[in-house]
Structures are given as structure tokens and as C-alpha cells.
Amino acid sequence: MAQADSTSTEEFAKNRSWLYDTAAGTYVRKAAIGLLTLVVAVFVLFPLYWMVVTAFKTTAEIQRIPPTVFPQDFSLEGFRLVVESSIQAGGYSDLVNDVLGYTVTSAIDIDLLGLVVNSLKVAVGAGLIAVVLGTGASYVLSRREFPGKNLLMSLLLASLMFPGTAIMVPEWELISTLGLFNTHLALILIYGAMTAPFVVWLMKGFFDDFPDSIIEASRIDQCSAFETFWYVLVPMARNSLIASFIFAFLLAWNELVFALTLLDNAKYTVPPGLLTFVQGFNTQWNVVAAASIIVSIPVLAGLAYIQRYFVQGLTGGAIKG
Structure with a gap:
């Protein structure tokens, strides 16, 4: 029985995988998986991030070259124009003017x-x-x-x-x-x-x-x-x-x-x-x-x-x- 166990141990030592059965291999494997996960996450999430930061930029900053990764001139101009466009296209301009005293005039006419x-x-x-x-x-x-x-x-x-x-x-x-x-x-x-x-x-x-x-x-x-x-x-x-x-x-x-x-x-x-x-x-x-x-x-x-x-x-x- 002891001889069989010794033979199995020797066989494992001979065929062991460096990537899975050593501490260094484990670190390399985890680092590779983490790096791949990071690349996939950036590939999937970066367009969403760029959409969000673009919404808070001014038109001048959007046209700047090279582009800015973070909004330097934080602005709600895009949201204001969208809301005004919806109010005007939906026919609520008079209601907003009567209730809030705010005149809506938008060049965009999309509800x-x-x-x-x-x-x-x-x-x-x-x-x-x-x-x-x-x-x-x-x-x-x-x-x-x-x-x-x-x-x-x-x-x-x-x-x-x-x-x-x-x-x-x-x-x-x-x-x-x-x-x-x-x-x-x-x-x-x-x-x-x-x-x-x-x-x-x-x-x-x-x-x-x-x-x-x-x-x-x-x-x-x-x-x-x-x-x-x-x-x-x-x-x-x-x-x-x-x-x-x-x-x-x-x-x-x-x-x-x-x-x-x-x-x-x-x-x-x-x-x-x-x-x-x-x-x-x-x-x-x-x-x-x-x-x-x-x-x-x-x-x-x-x-x-x-x-x-x-x-x-x-x-x-x-x-x-």
C-alpha cells in the first residue's frame, strides 16, 4: 500500500502543471484572468462612460482636440435643451409660461x-x-x-x-x-x-x-x-x-x-x-x-x-x- 502511494506521488510530481500547481503559476493565472476581465469591462463600459461625460460637457468642450476625459466645464446645457425641446414639441410651452413664468424657445423640436x-x-x-x-x-x-x-x-x-x-x-x-x-x-x-x-x-x-x-x-x-x-x-x-x-x-x-x-x-x-x-x-x-x-x-x-x-x-x- 505504501509503495502504491509513493508511486502515485511520484507520478503527480512528474506530471504536475506549473500553471495550476505552483504558487507562481497561480499568481500568473489570476493576473491573466484579472487583466482579461479588465479589458472586457473597459470595452463594454467605456462607451457608456463616454455618453455620460459627454452629456455634461459644453458644445465647445466636445469639439476640443484632443478630447477631455472628464468634463472641465461641467454643464447641464444638454439636459436643458432636451427638456425645452420636449416641452415645446409636446405643446406645453404656454403652461410652463403661465405656471413658472419661463418662456420656452427651442431650436430643437423633438418630443x-x-x-x-x-x-x-x-x-x-x-x-x-x-x-x-x-x-x-x-x-x-x-x-x-x-x-x-x-x-x-x-x-x-x-x-x-x-x-x-x-x-x-x-x-x-x-x-x-x-x-x-x-x-x-x-x-x-x-x-x-x-x-x-x-x-x-x-x-x-x-x-x-x-x-x-x-x-x-x-x-x-x-x-x-x-x-x-x-x-x-x-x-x-x-x-x-x-x-x-x-x-x-x-x-x-x-x-x-x-x-x-x-x-x-x-x-x-x-x-x-x-x-x-x-x-x-x-x-x-x-x-x-x-x-x-x-x-x-x-x-x-x-x-x-x-x-x-x-x-x-x-x-x-x-x-x-
Whole structure:
């Protein structure tokens, strides 16, 4: 026995890894991982940092070469111009003048509040459609057997691989035929259809792992298939449903191409609306950055509140047992 232990020790000493089994190798490995993490963090976070500092710079400082990393002349000019533009475009100039005695005169005529309302309308509608259709379909695919089931699942997965621009022309023809051009309903239907396959795959994982004993108990209590789904499964799938809704909501909130193509200026959502702040060589980048920060606040606040449901929902069907 002692000889066997000695042989194992000698074999380990012969094949040991310097990177993993020595103190110096451990320091090198940790330093490399830390450096890689820092590079990735800078790559991801620096654009956000630059947007924030640009919002607090004056136009003159933004045009300075070389650019300044920190605002030297701290200014709220960008936020003031955005607010004044929204007040004027929204038709609240007289109200502000009567209540506050402040005359609003803005060269920019963009209603940022209206853009946010339009985006919320589209994003919430698309999220609800994706969750309702995707959840019902995932329940059937998980609990029923029928010919072509595997092919249907493969087609749903393949649909996620096509970029939105690939279906732009047929979507344009369909929306025009239905008479929905320049309506928010068109975007709601398109975004809901685009995200429903993801919801199907996410929720199917939850339904596949759902204990059969609970479903059998509901049948013993004389529950129909719909009642079992609605009163038993749906309440217990809350986290996964919230995760699905957030995914669909964020896609609809950030999508640009369809919104820019199917809507005119009066009905723009946030992405094409922010694009109108960019005016060639006369662009006031502090205004663009300030508007981007303002429209991000409601989404960030909502995600901060429900992020735990999002994480739990994404991992809800990942573990068997």
C-alpha cells in the first residue's frame, strides 16, 4: 500500500502543471484572468462612460482636440435643451409660461416624452403577445405528442437565426396589405412574432421539468387541461414568464430598422427618435447623450427592480431533478 502511494506521488510530481500547481503559476493565472476581465469591462463600459461625460460637457468642450476625459466645464446645457425641446414639441410651452413664468424657445423640436410613451406602448404590447403565444405553444409542445413536433421545434429555432433585415421586404408587403403602415400595431405584431420563438424554447424547458405529480393531482381534482395550465402552471412559472417578457420588451425597445422604416416622425419610437437628434455637422452631441440618458432611466429602474426574476427565470429549466 505504501509503495502504491509513493508511486502515485511520484507520478503527480512528474506530471504536475506549473500553471495550476505552483504558487507562481497561480499568481500568473489570476493576473491573466484579472487583466482579461479588465479589458472586457473597459470595452463594454467605456462607451457608456463616454455618453455620460459627454452629456455634461459644453458644445465647445466636445469639439476640443484632443478630447477631455472628464468634463472641465461641467454643464447641464444638454439636459436643458432636451427638456425645452420636449416641452415645446409636446405643446406645453404656454403652461410652463403661465405656471413658472419661463418662456420656452427651442431650436430643437423633438418630443422626447412622446417617444418614450410610444416605445412603452410598443414594447409592452410586443412583450404580452410574445409571452401569451409563446407560453401556450410551449405548453402544447412540452405536454403533447403529434406528428412533426420535432420539425416544428427546429423551425422555431431556425427562425431566431435570421436577421430582421432579411424579412424586411415581405414584412413591408404584409403590413401594407393589412393597412397597418405607420401604426404602432404593426411594430407590436412584428416584434411579438420575432420574440415568440425564444419564449417557446425558454418556457418549454420549464414545462419539461415540471413535476408530473402536480399535474396528476390537478386532474384528480377534476381540472381541465386549460384549468391546469392557467391555475397551476402559469402561477408557478412566474419567474420564467417575467424573463420572457423582459427579453421581448428589450428587443422592442431597442429595435431601430423596422421602426425607422414603417413609421413617420410623428409616431417614432425611441431609437429612430434619438436618431433625429443627429443633424450632420450641426449635431449637438451633449443633447444626444442627455436624451439617451433620460430615455434609459425608466428601463434601468424597471430592470433593477425585477432583475432577480429575470435571472431565476432564465435558469428555471436548466437543472434537472
